[in-house]
Amino acid sequence: MSRVLAASRVLTLTRQVLFTGHVEAGKSALLRAVVNHKSLITCSLRSNGEVIMLMGVGKGKPLGSFPAKLIIADSAGYDEDHGSLVKLCMQIRPQLRRVFLMVDAAKGLREPDQSMLQHIANITHPRFSVQPVLTKMDLIEPENRDQVSQRIHEAIQVVLPRTPPPILTCVRAEKRLGIEEMRRSIAEACEMPVEEAFQSRNLPKPKSAARGDATNRTPVSGRPHAASPTLTRMARLAAESAADTARRRPSKPSFGLKMH
Numbered sequence: 110m111s112r113v114l115a116a117s118r119v120l121t122l123t124r125q126v127l128f129t130g131h132v133e134a135g136k137s138a139l140l141r142a143v144v145n146h147k148s149l150i151t152c153s154l155r156s157n158g159e160v161i162m163l164m165g166v167g168k169g170k171p172l173g174s175f176p177a178k179l180i181i182a183d184s185a186g187y188d189e190d191h192g193s194l195v196k197l198c199m200q201i202r203p204q205l206r207r208v209f210l211m212v213d214a215a216k217g218l219r220e221p222d223q224s225m226l227q228h229i230a231n232i233t234h235p236r237f238s239v240q241p242v243l244t245k246m247d248l249i250e251p252e253n254r255d256q257v258s259q260r261i262h263e264a265i266q267v268v269l270p271r272t273p274p275p276i277l278t279c280v281r282a283e284k285r286l287g288i289e290e291m292r293r294s295i296a297e298a299c300e301m302p303v304e305e306a307f308q309s310r311n312l313p314k315p316k317s318a319a320r321g322d323a324t325n326r327t328p329v330s331g332r333p334h335a336a337s338p339t340l341t342r343m344a345r346l347a348a349e350s351a352a353d354t355a356r357r358r359p360s361k362p363s364f365g366l367k368m369h
Contacts (some may be wrong), residue, residue, distance in 0.1 A: 124299040125180040125204045127237075129195050130211025131221055132188045135244035135280070139211065140183055142280040142283070143291050144307075152185040159194040160185050167306055179299040180204070186211075187221050196228050205237045207298035209291075212275070214243040226268040240294055241265055241275035241358055247284045277347050293340050 130136045134246060138150040150160050160340050182205070184195045199208065208229070212222060229239060241262065249257050258275050276294065278287035296303040307352020 123177060123180045123204060124206050125182050125199060125202060126167050126207045126209060126295050126298050127182040127184060127195075127202075127205055128211065129184040129225075130186055130242075130244075131213065131219055132186045134186065134211040134213045135278075136186060137245055138209045138280045139242070139278055140181070141289070142288050143295070144181070144287070152183050154185040154188065154191055157185055161194060161198055170267050171332075178280050178301065179295070181295070187225060192221060192225060199229065199237070200232060200234070203236060206300075207294070208237050208239050209294075210239055211242050211244050212261060214246050214254075214261075214277075215248040216259055217257075221289070223268070226265060227365055238298065239269055239272050240298075241272060241299050242287075242291070243275045243277050245279065246277045246286055247279045247281050341366075 124126055128140055132154050134243055137153070141147055141149045144164075149189060150162075152160050159343065162183045163179045164183060165177025165179075166181055174253065182202070184198070185191075187195055210222070210225070212218060218226075229235065243258060243261065246254060251361075254277060262272070262274050265275075276287050276290050278291065279285060280288070292307050293303050296306040299306060
């Protein structure tokens, strides 16, 4: 029960950011790259329906323990027929600091994107800012990227005039783009240094630090952990006690047949 209360307290008090966007805009792939976790389970509208998954991010304690440094709310996205849960999350989550709105750079703003922008504009005194993110920039020729970014930014500013320029991203290994900028934006929204919010899996870590990726979903390694002196002493005492009990127990008579 104490762990449940602790988790509930963290989810209530910890600053949060929201990842959302049109279905198949590349949200999940970008999220995995940002937290450096290739096998991270994410939300899919096609597979899970409308759902939002809260993920603890930061050095925290290992093995999924709380507290996390911040929370990334991963939504299943929206389309022409879905998106009410995302809109509700924006209205009722006071911990929400920034919404990262994913837009497929090759397809531009679609009708559901426009609807989501209009919903955000209608929220009275929102506690969060909006950061547009253009995904799949590898599908746009380098010489055309600035033009595409400017066109989408201007369309967004018609509805949300104070929106900053989009972050241009690509998750393909040979053309990776915008991942560090995404991490800086998340850390800035949560008012903490990026070094505190994220930790690379490839850097050597001190013994006290969490192992694994940036999320608190740290995979458990197959190697056994070294036993502490206290646990070793307790195991030895238990073994000695069991042996002493066995010596004091009277032996049972044997009923076997004796052969002559």
